[in-house]
Amino acid sequence: MTTDQIRGHQPILEMLQRALSRGRLPHALLFAGDAGIGKKRVALSLAQCLFCDQTSADELTSCGECASCKQMVAGTHPDLISVECPPDKAILPLSLIIGGDDHRGREGVCYEMSLRPMVGDRRIAIIDDADKMNAESANALLKTLEEPSANYLMILIASELDAILPTIRSRCQLMRFGRLSQEDVADLLIEQQLLDSAEQASQIARVSEGSLNTARQLLDENLAALRVNITRILGKHPFQPQVFSQAVMQAIDDVGGNTAAQRKTANWIIKFCADFYHQALQIAAGCNSGLESDSIRKFVAGIPGEPEDQIEIIGNLLDRMLQTEEEIARNATIALCIESLSEDLRGIQMK
Known part of the structure; x- marks a missing residue:
């Protein structure tokens, strides 16, 4: 997954590139915007660029061929920690943040982010559905956000920005994602082989409100x-x-x-x-x-x-x-x- 495969978020990509080129990428990012517009896709692409063995860390690009890139594509990179709210839950479980009752403090995002990198020089955590954290989960995450380790990056993804506690928001660099254009949604429906008719894709895209998730539901x-x-x-x-x-x-x-x-x-x-x-x-x-x-x-x-x-x-x-x-x-x-x-x-x- 490379940045040239990402549609509709060029301003975000340019902001990330500027931060990398200046060596000022924050230790915590908050990606906010409607569901289904590609926030996690950008997060994964950024992670791949940072993990890539063949490209410079100050460039938002990846080779797609090295071991790290292949692990990212396969979803098996050992230094990427990715969690999201289970489909049957309304709240992101506390166990995903700091471990279950039997392994409290020895599992979860906070523990994983305290460990040394396994193959490279950094660890990256992506917390999808961060707006579904309750106060207990958010407070448990605060220490990790307040005491970041060098070359460690945490990316929080939220569809409802107001649901993120101010204490969390204040410790993250906020990046607001806009909706996809109708043309982008229609093209993605064709590219991902969800439809083979440009006319049908355009009809679906009109009602999708700039969300590929919504477009999929309309199928x-x-x-x-x-x-x-x-x-x-x-x-x-x-x-x-x-x-x-x-x-x-x-x-x-x-x-x-x-x-x-x-x-x-x-x-x-x-x-x-x-x-x-x-x-x-x-x-x-x-x-x-x-x-x-x-x-x-x-x-x-x-x-x-x-x-x-x-x-x-x-x-x-x-x-x-x-x-x-x-x-x-x-x-x-x-x-x-x-x-x-x-x-x-x-x-x-x-x-």
């Missing part, structure tokens, strides 16, 4: 079928609020009684609707990208009035979807949100 067959059904209903004239609300509530009910799962499904539906109206708005404004479906073009053509009138109506529809997204984020009752939304969508289109 789920059930979610794809839901998107097709919801947008089909949106495209019909006249709009049928009861059909729309029933389809939405059925999709939400299908996920079961888990409130978090229901809200997640509702959010997906709102995103699908917003994307539909966003594409329609582009068509009405004459900014066709060539990727919009015929159904969306027919929907726009079915709106009466001049293009200016169509733009106003579609803009109001899009605004109403975004309002619903905010309501659901504030934990409003989903059923009431969807019922109100359905009637408002009809009202906007009847004006």
